[in-house]
Amino acid sequence: MGSAQEAEELDPQAEVVADxxxxxGGRLFQVSRRALSLHSRYFEAMFFGGTRESSEHHIVIRGTDAAPFQALLEFTRTAQVLIGQENVTSLLETADFFQFDRVKLLCEKFLERELHVSNCLGLMAYSQRFAFVELHASAMNVALTHWGDMVSQxxxxxxxxxxxxxxxxxxxLFVPREDVVFDSIMAWIMEDPATREKDFLDLVAEVRVAFxxxxxxxxxxxxxxxxRQADTFCRLIRRLDSCPPPSWQNVALRPYTGRSYDTLYVLGGKRDKEQQELFLFQPKTGTWQACSPLQRRNLTQxxxxxxxSFLFVTGGYFRDEFVWYSVDWVLIYNCLSNSWLEGPAMKKSRNSHCAVGVGLYLYVLGGSTDEGIIAEVERMALVDSEWESMSPMVQPVERGDAVSVGTRIYVVCGLDENGHVYDGVQRLNTETDSWDVISFSPLPR
Structure with missing residues (x-):
């Protein structure tokens, strides 16, 4: 049986004796060959692999500092190691040199917890040096999901x-729009145009031009x-115009999907405040972001x-100095520019209604006017920003819930003109502009 196996058969409960x-690093350490070999393949090979050092009792190891080595020795005695920002690099490099795999793993987990936009690219490169697969994947994910912030690093x-x-x-790669990808390529090239201009067409070929x-x-x-514009940017754009990459010319070579992900917007707040707060949630990154608020006071329902790429706030119940009344307002939030503007007024003032998007159309359905609950439906096309009346609902309701699935709109329940809960599920076929009641809710509300 080989000497390396002999080290593995040593009783881990036996008394540790320095031998x-x-x-x-200029310091002397009394160590146990057995204890070191149990934790380090480097020392296992040195002490029990038939090398010259296996018969020596004073061994000099060069190229390593004393402090991280002492931390490794403490780990052999206590199975614990103190890792912080000030020592993780030296400890990891020393553990890698001496093949303390468990300590390397602990260092990797520490670095994963320290991942941030400001250090992910550096840690991504650093992880490759030590073959840290999980750290590399985590660092790459941070970079991919914070691409806009990466460009300034x-x-x-x-x-x-x-x-x-x-x-x-x-x-x-997570970006709000593909324009950001193109801009990031230009930013990278502009850092060193003399040597990077030649890479422009290769890089821009990865831009998903359809988006x-x-x-x-x-x-x-x-x-x-x-x-008469001879700057680098214009020169590269002219080169792109004269010699676009194949993916820009051949539809079959283009990716069919964009890089943007679903986002969630939350709008609301106390009606007596000067503004309604708007927040954006990115499920991909799990982060919230404050957006430009809606500057409206005393607006509800x-x-x-x-x-x-637009949010539409339609209608509502508004109070001026003394009186509450329904309004026909349309307020539009541009998600790309983070700004609000006023849109064309609806044909009918209403509140407590439903609104839903279908393709490039905005539908508003039912709700209440100052005279009572209505069944009227109208829609606005984004291309011409004009409202048109559509077929009314089967049952007039307010406070219902609406959702679109393909070219169908479903309005679920609501309150009827008598204030009773209506249990029907009304469906609008937007292609034929026709309504029907397809079911009744088992739990009307």
Whole structure:
């Protein structure tokens, strides 16, 4: 049986006796060969692998500091190690050198907990040095889900082309719009145009051109046509115009999906405040972000719906100095510019109604006017911003819930004109503009 196996057969409960002196970083340490070998494949091979050191009792080890080595010795005695920001690097490198796998794992877990936008690119590169698969994946995920913040980091500016390409090719790259991806490529190139211009077409080939906004494309076209402009940006855009990559020309080579993810907006607040707060939640990153608030006081019982990259706040119950009344207001939040504007007024003032988006149309359904509950339905097309009347609901209701599925709108329950709970599920076929009642709720509310 080999000597390496002999070390494994030593009784871990046996008394630990120092039998060797190690000189590390100018300090002398009395150590137990058995204890070190149980935790380190490096020392197992040194002491029980038939090497020259296996017969020596004073061994000098160069290239390692004393402090992290002492921490490793403490780990062999207590199975605990103190890891902090000030020592994790030296401890990890020493544990890697001496092959203390358990300590390396503890260092990796510590670094995972310390991951942040400001250090993820550095830790991503650092993890490859030690083959930390989980740390690398976690660091990459932070970078992918905070891409807008990455562009301003010094580590981003120094990324190798291959690493940048890896990010750009990922379906998990999270951006509010594809324009950000193009801008990040330009930012990377502008850090060193002399050596990076040649990579422009390779990188821009990873941009999902079908998802670039029309306004952004318009800006690119205008800049490419400016006379007497010889700056790097314009030169690259003209090169793109004259020699676009295959993925920009051949539809079959383009990805079919964009990189944006579902987002959740929450709007509301106390009606007597000067504004209604608006927050954005990103399920991909688990983060909340404050957005531009709705500047309206004494407005309640309005409906909110999303169509495209816009949020629509329609109608509501408003109080001026003395009187409450229904309003026909349409307030529009632009998710891309984080700004509010006023839209065209609805045909009928209403509150406690439903609103829902179907394709590029905004529908408002039912609700109450100052005269009573109504069945009227109207819709607005985003392309022309004009309201048109549609077929009324089968049963007039207020305070119902509406959802769209494909080209169908479902209005569930609500209160009828007598204040009673209506238990029907009404369906609108938006293609034929026809209503029917498809079911009744087992738990009307």
């Amino acid at each position: 060797t002196v190690l000189e590390v 010094e580590e981003f500016k120094a990324l190798p082309k291959e690493t940048l390409m890896q990010f750009l090719r990922s379906d998990d 670039l906004s029309l306004s952004f494309l318009d800006i690119l076209v205008k800049r490419s046509k400016r006379p 309005y409906a909110v719906a999303a169509v495209g």
